[in-house]
Amino acid sequence: SELYGVEEWGGGYFGVNADGNVEVRAPGNGDRVAVALTDIIDGLQQRGLDMPVLLRIENLVDSRITILNESFAEAIKTTGYQGQYRGAFPIKVNQQSHIVEEIARFGERYNHGLEAGSKAELMIAMSVLQNRESLIVCNGYKDEEFIDLGLQARKLGFKCIFVLETLAEVRLVIERSRAHKVDPIIGVRLKLSTKVEGHWAEDSGDRSLFGLTTNQLVEIIDELREAELLHCLELLHFHLGSQIPNIRSIRAGVLEACRYYIEMVAEGAPLRYIDLGGGLAIDYDGTSSVSGHSRNYSVQEYCVDVVEALAQQLNAHNLPHPTIVTESGRATVAHTSVLLFNVLDVGHFEPGPVPSDLPENMHEQISNLWYTLKAINVDKLQESYNDVIYYRDQVRDCFFRGEVNLRDRAFAENLCLAGLQQIVALLPKMKRIPPELEELPEQLADIYYGNFSVFQSLPDSWAINQVFPVMPIHRLNEKPSRQATIADLTCDCDGKLDSFAGPEGETKTLSLHSIKEGEEYYLGVFLVGAYQETLGDLHNLFGDTNVASVRINADGTLDFVHELHGDSIADVLSYVEYDPQSMFRQFRMAAEQAVRDGRISVSERQSMLAAYSESLRGYTYFER
Numbered sequence: 001s002e003l004y005g006v007e008e009w010g011g012g013y014f015g016v017n018a019d020g021n022v023e024v025r026a027p028g029n030g031d032r033v034a035v036a037l038t039d040i041i042d043g044l045q046q047r048g049l050d051m052p053v054l055l056r057i058e059n060l061v062d063s064r065i066t067i068l069n070e071s072f073a074e075a076i077k078t079t080g081y082q083g084q085y086r087g088a089f090p091i092k093v094n095q096q097s098h099i100v101e102e103i104a105r106f107g108e109r110y111n112h113g114l115e116a117g118s119k120a121e122l123m124i125a126m127s128v129l130q131n132r133e134s135l136i137v138c139n140g141y142k143d144e145e146f147i148d149l150g151l152q153a154r155k156l157g158f159k160c161i162f163v164l165e166t167l168a169e170v171r172l173v174i175e176r177s178r179a180h181k182v183d184p185i186i187g188v189r190l191k192l193s194t195k196v197e198g199h200w201a202e203d204s205g206d207r208s209l210f211g212l213t214t215n216q217l218v219e220i221i222d223e224l225r226e227a228e229l230l231h232c233l234e235l236l237h238f239h240l241g242s243q244i245p246n247i248r249s250i251r252a253g254v255l256e257a258c259r260y261y262i263e264m265v266a267e268g269a270p271l272r273y274i275d276l277g278g279g280l281a282i283d284y285d286g287t288s289s290v291s292g293h294s295r296n297y298s299v300q301e302y303c304v305d306v307v308e309a310l311a312q313q314l315n316a317h318n319l320p321h322p323t324i325v326t327e328s329g330r331a332t333v334a335h336t337s338v339l340l341f342n343v344l345d346v347g348h349f350e351p352g353p354v355p356s357d358l359p360e361n362m363h364e365q366i367s368n369l370w371y372t373l374k375a376i377n378v379d380k381l382q383e384s385y386n387d388v389i390y391y392r393d394q395v396r397d398c399f400f401r402g403e404v405n406l407r408d409r410a411f412a413e414n415l416c417l418a419g420l421q422q423i424v425a426l427l428p429k430m431k432r433i434p435p436e437l438e439e440l441p442e443q444l445a446d447i448y449y450g451n452f453s454v455f456q457s458l459p460d461s462w463a464i465n466q467v468f469p470v471m472p473i474h475r476l477n478e479k480p481s482r483q484a485t486i487a488d489l490t491c492d493c494d495g496k497l498d499s500f501a502g503p504e505g506e507t508k509t510l511s512l513h514s515i516k517e518g519e520e521y522y523l524g525v526f527l528v529g530a531y532q533e534t535l536g537d538l539h540n541l542f543g544d545t546n547v548a549s550v551r552i553n554a555d556g557t558l559d560f561v562h563e564l565h566g567d568s569i570a571d572v573l574s575y576v577e578y579d580p581q582s583m584f585r586q587f588r589m590a591a592e593q594a595v596r597d598g599r600i601s602v603s604e605r606q607s608m609l610a611a612y613s614e615s616l617r618g619y620t621y622f623e624r
């Protein structure tokens with residue numbers, strides 16, 4: 001299990017048990033309680049849910065909300081900070097109703113609210129939040145209807161805050177508040193000059209797409225003052241980017257925001273909230289570093305640094321301490337979901353047997369290749385590699401010119417593969433591996449074909465090269481003997497996983513076990529609860545996977561809370577505007593014509609129609 005670094009990236013929620021199975025560890029009565037993923041898969045199969053499955057472990061979200069709120073509470077207590085903390089989960093990070101409803105239900109004890117970036121998300125927030133102390137933070141561009149909805153929320157008693165991103169919005173908010181005769185709560189999103197590292201660096205700095213410049217901020221303050229609504233300007237918002245790797249950038253951002261806070265108060269804005277947006281990062285690769293897939297701080301350190309920086313700055317100006325708001329998305333939901341899939345097949349790059357004597361009458365270039373193989377040794381591996389590739393290409397040219405026949409070419413290709421595998425086996429004995437040979441193990445690695453779609457279930461892996469932890473979820477007492485990359489079911493060369501995080505850093509291949517005849521081999525992709533579900537697409541018409549939510553009770557028992565069958569073929573066809581019923585009618589007509597032409601019997605027609613209709617209702621993924 002150390003191979004996969006699960007103890008490092010698992011956040012205490014995942015580990016390997018004595019039977020060699022990955023288990024989920026949830027907070028229980030006192031100690032953590034654990035359930036093996038293989039037991040969960042058994043339960044899912046008994047309930048008719050086949051692979052691939054997106055498994056949500058509901059109480060991991062609860063645990064993350066607890067950690068975030070308790071860590072802020074602790075930091076507030078130890079620094080003597082006078083304000084409170086209010087979380088607002090950004091719905092866009094995982095809009096699925098079970099997740100958002102669970103956040104609202106469990107978060108109520110901490111007045112944990114929601115962030116909405118569109119009318120639809122605001123409607124979700126208004127329907128799931130029972131508590132009027134929790135915040136609804138409205139970001140994004142807002143039209144009249146959005147603002148009207150938010151003002152209605154105010155009338156119903158929600159703490160709904162409009163965060164202004166543009167000058168046009170302030171005019172609309174002023175006009176609609178007058179029309180509704182209700183005071184809005186207004187925030188401003190600022191463009192800070194603090195820059196962060198990592199993939200989302202462009203969310204910060206002068207060229208970031210969102211946020212007001214200092215000039216625009218001044219204009220907004222003037223417009224609000226003129227409209228006699230400056231007393232509604234209560235929140236300062238900034239967002240430096242998601243997955244901020246370095247805690248120093250977070251502290252720098254808070255310090256810069258404090259300068260604006262102090263100046264805005266001096267202008268007469270009665271600020272009460274400072275909203276840091278998202279950015280609290282996840283350790284996807286278990287390195288606790290600023291690698292881009294990780295971060296150099298813990299949740300606790302994040303909270304302490306934010307609270308300390310605020311207190312330090314505001315105390316110096318004798319200003320009351322505002323409520324701290326964060327819109328942590330990734331850090332709240334990433335752990336909760338695991339994508340589980342089975343391996344359908346393995347492609348090997350293994351040579352067949354090589355005869356000990358060179359068969360007679362072989363083409364000269366093939367015999368050159370054969371003698372090259374015989375001479376491979378660790379002291380001249382680069383030379384052997386060059387020769388193998390040279391003679392292989394010579395044989396290919398000869399085949400092209402008709403001088404080598406099909407069978408002899410096949411013999412030569414096998415020799416070449418055998419030679420390359422011999423070289424790979426000797427690489428660990430080299431003092432320094434030349435760059436060309438470094439990539440050889442990857443080129444000869446197995447391909448494990450997984451029953452899933454990268455585009456549907458792990459879109460960030462394809463779109464932004466996000467590394468998610470991947471590992472077998474069983475057989476971990478056995479030493480894996482294969483090196484592999486993973487291909488999905490789509491016939492797309494981007495439909496693959498070929499970058500893996502591990503204790504040794506990022507690798508191009510993953511250690512896996514060889515497949516046993518008649519036995520399933522299951523892999524899990526972890527930490528996929530943030531951003532993946534709704535960004536996924538229908539490439540090759542692989543639809544939503546089956547989804548199951550489980551809850552691990554404090555006594556270690558397991559509840560299957562929700563199950564949702566993934567898209568059927570008819571579902572995905574209708575998403576791309578086909579009409580499955582008329583497709584069925586056409587198929588029936590074609591079958592009827594075939595009966596008339598005497599190509600099939602009536603009973604064959606019947607079984608063909610039944611199979612077609614069954615397929616329409618069936619799962620889009622591979623079914624055994």
Ligand code: PLP
Nearest residue numbers: 239242243278279327328329330
């Ligand atoms: N708030 C805003 C305004 C965002 O744009 C984002 C995402 O980029 C978030 C919050 C969530 O960020 P994270 O998932 O890093 O917590």
